[in-house]
Amino acid sequence: xxxxxxxxxxxxxxxxxxxxxxxxxxxxxxxxxxxxxxxxxxxxxxxxxxxxxxxxxxxxxxxxxxxxxxxxxxxxxxxxxxxxxxxxxxxxxxxxxxxxxxxxxxxxxxxxxxxxxxxxxxxxxxxxxxxxxxxxxxxxxxxxxxxxxxxxxxxxxxxxxxxxxxxxxxxxxx
Amino acid sequence: xxxxxxxxxxxxxxxxxxxxxxxxxxxxxxxxxxxxxxxxxxxxxxxxxxxxxxxxxxxxxxxxxxxxxxxxxxxxxxxxxxxxxxxxxxxxxxxxxxxxxxxxxxxxxxxxxxxxxxxxxxxxxxxxxxxxxxxxxxxxxxxxxxxxxxxxxxxxxxxxxxxxxxxxxxxxxxxxxxxxxxxxxxxxxxxxxxxxxxxxxxxxxxxxxxxxxxxxxxxxxxxxxxxxxxxxxxxxxxxxxxxxxxxxxxxxxxxxxxxxxxxxxxxxxxxxxxxxx
Numbered sequence: 001x002x003x004x005x006x007x008x009x010x011x012x013x014x015x016x017x018x019x020x021x022x023x024x025x026x027x028x029x030x031x032x033x034x035x036x037x038x039x040x041x042x043x044x045x046x047x048x049x050x051x052x053x054x055x056x057x058x059x060x061x062x063x064x065x066x067x068x069x070x071x072x073x074x075x076x077x078x079x080x081x082x083x084x085x086x087x088x089x090x091x092x093x094x095x096x097x098x099x100x101x102x103x104x105x106x107x108x109x110x111x112x113x114x115x116x117x118x119x120x121x122x123x124x125x126x127x128x129x130x131x132x133x134x135x136x137x138x139x140x141x142x143x144x145x146x147x148x149x150x151x152x153x154x155x156x157x158x159x160x161x162x163x164x165x166x167x168x169x170x171x172x173x174x
Numbered sequence: 175x176x177x178x179x180x181x182x183x184x185x186x187x188x189x190x191x192x193x194x195x196x197x198x199x200x201x202x203x204x205x206x207x208x209x210x211x212x213x214x215x216x217x218x219x220x221x222x223x224x225x226x227x228x229x230x231x232x233x234x235x236x237x238x239x240x241x242x243x244x245x246x247x248x249x250x251x252x253x254x255x256x257x258x259x260x261x262x263x264x265x266x267x268x269x270x271x272x273x274x275x276x277x278x279x280x281x282x283x284x285x286x287x288x289x290x291x292x293x294x295x296x297x298x299x300x301x302x303x304x305x306x307x308x309x310x311x312x313x314x315x316x317x318x319x320x321x322x323x324x325x326x327x328x329x330x331x332x333x334x335x336x337x338x339x340x341x342x343x344x345x346x347x348x349x350x351x352x353x354x355x356x357x358x359x360x361x362x363x364x365x366x367x368x369x370x371x372x373x374x375x376x377x378x379x380x381x382x383x384x385x386x387x388x389x390x391x392x393x394x395x396x397x398x399x400x401x402x403x404x405x406x407x408x409x410x411x412x413x414x415x416x417x418x419x420x421x422x423x424x425x426x427x428x429x430x431x432x433x434x435x436x437x438x439x440x441x442x443x444x445x446x447x448x449x450x451x
Contacts, residue, residue, distance in 0.1 A: 016219050020226040023300040024234040027241050030302055048183035056190045060197075064215035066301035067336050067343055070208050071197035078190045082183055111302060118303065121198060125305050125350060125371075134302050 006156040007054055011061050014038050019065045030137040034149070035062040036077065036110045037142050040103060041150050043081030044088050046157030054157055055081035072118055080110045103146050108139035217339045249435075288404060290325070290440035291316055299343060306349035306369065310439060313340045321402050323442040329408035329430035330354065330396060331439055342441075346433050347376060347409075355397040356409050356427075361387055364397045367409065367427060373434060376410065378425040386423075388415035394427050404442065 018034045025031055039058045043051030059074030066073075084106050094102075112135050200208045227234075238246065293310035312318055314337055324331040324344050332352065335345040345352055352369035356378060365381030382388070392412040398405025414426035 012219065012222075015215070016222045016226055019216075019219065019300045020223045021230045021234065023297055024227075024230075025237050029305070031300070033302065049186050052183065052186050052190055056194070059194070061215065062301070064212045065219075066299050066303065067212065067216075067307075068301070068303065069198055069201045070212055071194040071201065074197065075191055075194035078187055078194075082187050085183075115303065121202070123303070125303055125307075138302050 003157065003159050006159060007057065010038065010152060010156045011035075011058060014058070015061045015065050018062070025141075027137055027141065028133075030134050030141070032141045032145060033107055033111060033138050034142070034145070035059075035065070035073070036080070036107055037103070037146060037149055038153055039077040039081050040084050040106045040110070041146070041153035042157050043084040045150070045154045046085075048082045048085040050157055051081035051085050052078040068118065068123065069121060072121065072123070073114060075117055076110060076113045080106055080113070100143050100146065104139035104143040106139075107142045108135040111135040111138050213336070213338050216341070220338065220340055288325075288440075289443045291318065291443055293318075293342070293439050293441055295436055295439065296341065306346045306352075306371065307335065308344050308346065308436070310342050310344055310441070311340070312441065313338045313342050315339050317443060318342055318441055323403040323407070325407055325440050325442065326431045326436065326438070327440075328432070329410065330403065331431050331433060331436065333402055334441065344439065347429060347431075348373060348433060354403060354409070355399060355401040356394050357397040357405075358382075358386075358388060358412070359393040359395060360389065361392075363388070365425075367394070374429050374432070376427040376429060378427055379422060382423050382425060384419055384421065384423055388412055388417070388423075388425060390415060 014035050018032075022032045022034050035058050039051075039055035042054035042058070045051075046054060055077035056074050059072075059077035060070065062068075062073040062077075063070045084102075087102070112131065115131050115135075197208060291312055293312040293316075295308050296311050297309050298305075299307055299309055318334060318337050320334055320337045322334045322337075324333055330347055332344045332346040332349070334342050336343040346369070347354065348369040348371065350369055350371045354367050354376075355364065356367045356376075357364045363382050363386050365378050367376040367378040368380075369375075370377050378394070390412055392415075394409040394412060396403040396405055396407040396409060408430050410427045410429040410431075412425055413428045416423045416425050
C-alpha cells in the first residue's frame with residue numbers, strides 16, 4: 001500500500017471515529033480532537049513537509065466533519081504540524097511523560113489557534129468563555145489516545161522514507 | 175536523503191496556507207462546489223458512522239455512566255420534579271395553555287397546522303466548537319431544505335443550517351448568529367431578536383421604540399414577512415422589558431421551547447411562497 005492510500009485510509013477512519021464515538025465521549029461537553037492529534041503526529045513522524053501535507057488534508061476533512069467553513073482547520077493544522085516537527089528533535093530523547101505533555105500542549109494550542117482564526121472569520125461559537133477550559137480538557141483527553149494513534153500515524157507517514165531519515169523523524173520507533 | 179533545507183518547509187507551509195485561505199474565501203462567497211464537497215464527504219462517511227455508532231453503543235453508555243453520571247442523575251431529578259410539578263399544577267398549566275391559545279387565537283394563529291417532518295435529535299456535531307447546534311436524523315432524502323424553520327409544539331427552536339442526504343444540522347435560536355423577526359402580541363410592535371449564546375434566552379434589541387409599552391410575561395411570536403419562519407410561531411415570553419433603557423432597549427425573551435431537553439423536532443416543509451398563498 002503506498003503512502004497516499006495509507007493517508008487516505010487513516011483520514012477516512014479518523015473522520016468516522018471523530019464523528020461517531022469521539023463525539024459521544026465528552027467530559028463537560030468537551031471531547032477528543034482526534035484529527036488534530038493525527039496532524040500533530042504526522043508532523044512528529046513524517047517531518048515538516050510530509051506533515052504539512054497530511055495535516056492540510058486532515059484539516060479539510062475535519063472542516064467537513066464538524067461543518068465549519070472549509071479551510072479553517074486546514075489553515076491551522078499544517079502550522080501546528082510544522083511547529084511540532086521543528087521541536088521534535090528536542091523532545092526525541094525526553095521521557096514519555098515529557099512527550100505526552102508536549103502533545104497535550106500542541107493540542108491545546110491547536111484548539112486555541114483554531115478558535116482565534118474562527119473568531120476572525122466571524123464564527124462566534126468558536127470563541128467562548130470556556131475556551132481555556134476546553135483547550136486544557138481536550139488536550140488531556142486527546143493525549144490519552146496518542147500512543148495507539150502514534151503507531152498508526154507512524155506506519156502511515158513513514159513509509160518510503162530511507163531508514164536513517166525514518167530513525168530521525170520517527171522518535172517512538174527508534 | 176530528501177532535501178531538508180530550512181526554506182522548503184516554509185514554502186510548502188505558505189502554499190498550503192494560501193490554499194486554505196482561498197477555500198475560505200470561496201466558502202464565504204457561496205461558491206457552491208465547496209459546500210457540495212463538504213456535504214459529499216459527510217454523506218460518504220455517514221453509513222460507516224452509523225455502523226460504528228451502533229457497534230460502540232455499549233461503550234458509549236458506559237462512558238456516559240462514568241463521566242456524565244451527575245448530569246444523568248440531575249436530569250433524572252429534574253424529570254421527577256417536572257412530573258411532580260405537572261401533576262400538582264396541572265390545572266394552572268391548563269389555564270396557562272388556554273390563555274396562550276386564546277392570545278394566539280386573537281391573531282388567528284394556526285402554526286400547529288403547518289406541514290412538518292418529525293425528526294429525532296441524534297447528537298451534536300463533532301469537535302469542540304459547535305455549541306448551539308444539534309444534529310437530526312432527517313435530510314434531503316426526506317424533503318428537507320437548508321434554511322427551513324424548526325419548531326416544536328412549544329414554539330420556535332431554530333433553522334436548518336446544513337442539510338445532508340440523511341442528516342441535518344439545526345442552528346438553535348440561542349446561537350449567537352441566529353436572527354428572527356418577532357412581534358409582541360399586546361403592543362403589536364415588531365423587532366429583530368437574536369440569540370446571544372445564553373441558554374434559553376433571546377435578546378430583542380432592534381426595532382422596538384424606547385417608549386414602547388412592553389410588559390413582563392407578554393407573549394412574543396414570529397413576525398413572518400421576509401423571515402424564513404412563517405408568522406405567528408410562538409417564540410416565548412418577555413422576562414425583562416428593559417423599561418429604563420435610555421437609548422436602545424434590550425428586551426430579554428424566555429424561549430417557550432426548552433432547547434436543552436429536546437428529543438424530537440418538527441421541520442417546517444412549506445416554503446415561504448406556499449405560506450403566503
